[in-house]
Amino acid sequence: MKAILMIAVGNTDVLSLQVIAEPAISAATQIKVKLHAAGVNPVDTKVRRNGVFYAQPLPAVLGCDGAGVVTEIGSAVDKFSIGDKVWFCNGGLGREQGNYAEVTVLDQRWASLMPSNLSFTEAAALPLVLITAWGALFDRGGLQAGQTVLIHAGAGGVGHVAIQLAKLKGARVITTVSSDEKRAFVTSLGADEVVLYKPNGFADAVNQLTDGKGADLVFDTVGAAVFKESIAVTAHFGRLITLLDPGDINSTEARMRNLLIGYELMLTPMLRDLHEARDKHVEILNQCAAYIEQGLLSVHVSQIVPLEQAQLAHEAIEAGHTQGKIVLEIA
Structure with a gap:
């Protein structure tokens, strides 16, 4: 699969488009997701400039926010079915794979059904x-x-x-x-x-x-x-x-x-493996999905950038004064 790899710590030129092995389900409660979009957040640029949060070697795939379609489920998955559209905040900090990629795998516990009236790019802009x-x-x-x-x-x-x-x-x-x-x-x-x-x-x-x-x-x-x-x-x-x-x-x-x-550091439950606190994050996404479907909450996506041009998205974030969100579109 295609993915953007952070191959070193530094400027945007350390983001490299490469072909890597597609992740596989390794636990009964995991789901595989074909990603259609990944949100770009300031934390992504900070990780790129300062290094990942874990003592693990590079390269790493950045991107905490993702949205896509479930294509495979583990034997104990009971929350989702193949074909479901999901959004989530998972990975991208140096341990689990992030979402600047065509496919990801995550535990069903950390995903939520997308609001039915959002596009993938809109949904990927929102979780974090x-x-x-x-x-x-x-x-x-x-x-x-x-x-x-x-x-x-x-x-x-x-x-x-x-x-x-x-x-x-x-x-x-x-x-x-x-x-x-x-x-x-x-x-x-x-x-x-x-x-x-x-x-x-x-x-x-x-x-x-x-x-x-x-x-x-x-x-x-x-x-x-x-x-x-x-x-x-x-x-x-x-x-x-x-x-x-x-x-x-x-x-x-x-x-x-x-x-x-x-x-407020919403990454703490991911970084410290505080699972009950992460459950609250999924509850927030579920409540916000209801607001969105009722027309009470919206997202403004100011730029949609192809995955291959992730460097441009990081440059825009670091230039400052972005209105709304920037999203990577994954074909």
Whole structure:
């Protein structure tokens, strides 16, 4: 089968299109999937630049997100049948094969039936960002109806689904973006107020929108500088959740505000083999599939790139300011 191999740590030129052996079912509960699309996420580029998470030799196949058709099932599989369309977040971190390939094998426990009204490219764009947004907003952030949430980078992969999930919860959503084009995009998703963070940051605008109280929950998807500025716009006794390392911070104001500060790394259950936590991830996909089929949740795929051009997808991610998601199409 064709696959994109990460043959070394480095720039995008370490991604190499090669023909490798097709994986085989090795356990009774596994399914084989003909992949039609693979989502591209920032973590893919970080693994490529910094190395895989496991002490295993390269090459490796990247890509956590996949969508395709079940073509073979193990003798104990009772969740899927041949021909089922599935989506999942599995592999791509250096141990299990990722989804930049024509075929993959995974345990049935980690897959879910695709929403019936999505294409493969749309479905492959979603698992990691849905699980991330859900965990940050609800599991770590405790967001409730009637509360105000500030979602940073609302036009991005995680941000654009986080806006929709927060609105489904009944929250008031403030989001930050970098351009008028993105303002229009996030408004179409349901954002109540939009702050252009250039050139003057966002703190003054958010505090004006909240009458100086700040947001009950702030969701940082950007990094250290945004995290630090976000302390001053998180309400007293509020929560500040980040996807990234905030670096060295002066915690005086956060302590004075009695903030709960949390981290969301949806990869932890895969990396630490926390199977019950991964079960929750599949439950999230099932619930989000219902929302999608009801027309309550959507995905924006900004670029569809052929598998053979995975380097271009990584370059686009690393250039920044991607709107929605980038997906590899697998013929």
